[in-house]
Amino acid sequence: MQIATKSLERHAMLPRPNHDEAARQAFVTAFRGHLAANVVPGNKIAYERRAKLKFEAAQGHAPRDEHDVRRAMEADPYYQFWSAMQRRSQELMGEAVIDPTEREWPQLIERSRTSRGGTRQLKRSGSLRLDPSLVVPRYHTAVDIHLQPGGYHTDYADDDVAAGAIYDRALNIYLNGTLGPRNAFMGELLTGYFATQWPDRKPARILDMGCAIGNSTLPWIDAYPAAEVHAIDVAAPVLRYAHARARALGAAVHFSQANAERTAFATGSFDLVVSHIMLHETSRSALDRIFRECHRLLAPGGIMLHLEIPRGTTALEKFLFNWETYNNNETFGAYMTNVDLAALARNSGFRSPSLVKQRTERGPEQRLYSSETVWNILMAQR
Numbered sequence: 001m002q003i004a005t006k007s008l009e010r011h012a013m014l015p016r017p018n019h020d021e022a023a024r025q026a027f028v029t030a031f032r033g034h035l036a037a038n039v040v041p042g043n044k045i046a047y048e049r050r051a052k053l054k055f056e057a058a059q060g061h062a063p064r065d066e067h068d069v070r071r072a073m074e075a076d077p078y079y080q081f082w083s084a085m086q087r088r089s090q091e092l093m094g095e096a097v098i099d100p101t102e103r104e105w106p107q108l109i110e111r112s113r114t115s116r117g118g119t120r121q122l123k124r125s126g127s128l129r130l131d132p133s134l135v136v137p138r139y140h141t142a143v144d145i146h147l148q149p150g151g152y153h154t155d156y157a158d159d160d161v162a163a164g165a166i167y168d169r170a171l172n173i174y175l176n177g178t179l180g181p182r183n184a185f186m187g188e189l190l191t192g193y194f195a196t197q198w199p200d201r202k203p204a205r206i207l208d209m210g211c212a213i214g215n216s217t218l219p220w221i222d223a224y225p226a227a228e229v230h231a232i233d234v235a236a237p238v239l240r241y242a243h244a245r246a247r248a249l250g251a252a253v254h255f256s257q258a259n260a261e262r263t264a265f266a267t268g269s270f271d272l273v274v275s276h277i278m279l280h281e282t283s284r285s286a287l288d289r290i291f292r293e294c295h296r297l298l299a300p301g302g303i304m305l306h307l308e309i310p311r312g313t314t315a316l317e318k319f320l321f322n323w324e325t326y327n328n329n330e331t332f333g334a335y336m337t338n339v340d341l342a343a344l345a346r347n348s349g350f351r352s353p354s355l356v357k358q359r360t361e362r363g364p365e366q367r368l369y370s371s372e373t374v375w376n377i378l379m380a381q382r
Contacts, residue, residue, distance in 0.1 A: 164241020
């Protein structure tokens with residue numbers, strides 16, 4: 001599947017950068033693309049020709065796993081240079097996106113309150129349900145995820161939407177346009193996979209867990225327009241933004257503030273439960289609870305699909321993927337490196353779970369830590 005690099009489609013909730021802000025965002029995008037295409041590959045050379053040999057000389061054996069590779073590479077000057085530049089690119093991305101968001105902050109809040117955007121009349125209305133009593137789990141509050149100030153859950157004003165607005169634009173820069181003009185590629189990938197595997201199924205009720213701004217949720221509306229689509233997240237500001245964004249794009253989604261580990265939905269009330277790169281944002285103990293909750297929520301014969309980022313196949317790739325954990329506040333991501341997701345799903349009661357790989361095409365500037373562009377899909381049936 002070919003992915004085109006595109007700028008974001010404008011909608012009522014997306015902050016409009018001025019000339020200088022747009023230039024700054026373009027620079028950060030190009031800078032990150034340069035690092036991905038031209039600097040990241042040098043880590044493999046530095047490892048094979050220098051760091052690995054020094055480790056073997058000092059330890060008497062080759063690096064056995066990603067932890068040994070980390071010990072070898074963190075002393076290497078090339079890796080240190082790339083790591084510093086990669087970290088700075090993340091900080092620059094936040095700075096470039098926050099400025100226009102702050103300038104339009106009051107207007108964004110007001111647009112969210114009215115939520116009257118959109119280019120077509122909706123046949124059905126979505127909804128937004130927040131739960132002020134919800135305790136945001138520690139894997140969100142321990143650090144500012146992805147270095148975004150306040151993470152995704154912090155309100156800085158009544159009815160705040162800033163976290164969602166920042167996320168929408170930053171995601172496009174972070175992945176160099178890989179996700180398309182609506183940041184929707186992950187949802188499109190998973191809907192396409194579902195339609196291929198179960199061409200005759202038309203799910204009546206769909207739940208998207210860890211939806212953030214709903215960018216991966218909306219493709220399910222497009223694929224199954226008759227379905228009732230629900231989406232949950234623990235973070236109130238991104239949900240407010242998601243609801244207003246969906247309305248602006250003409251989509252009816254029912255957004256709720258809830259923890260995927262335990263929701264208030266009725267047992268057996270969904271035909272399909274999905275997520276799009278949510279699992280690595282949680283914790284190892286949360287995984288078991290999330291899978292058990294998916295099993296509870298699905299009707300007999302219902303399907304669970306979780307799209308996830310691969311963690312690498314070699315010790316070096318695993319170490320590079322875990323750069324995000326050590327340097328970009330993906331604090332709980334490293335636990336996913338060697339987790340057997342299919343086994344966990346089986347232990348939660350699912351029938352014949354499997355982890356399948358979907359390969360997609362990207363340009364060199366769109367790759368992160370591996371030359372292979374692979375997505376993992378955990379598939380299981382109730």
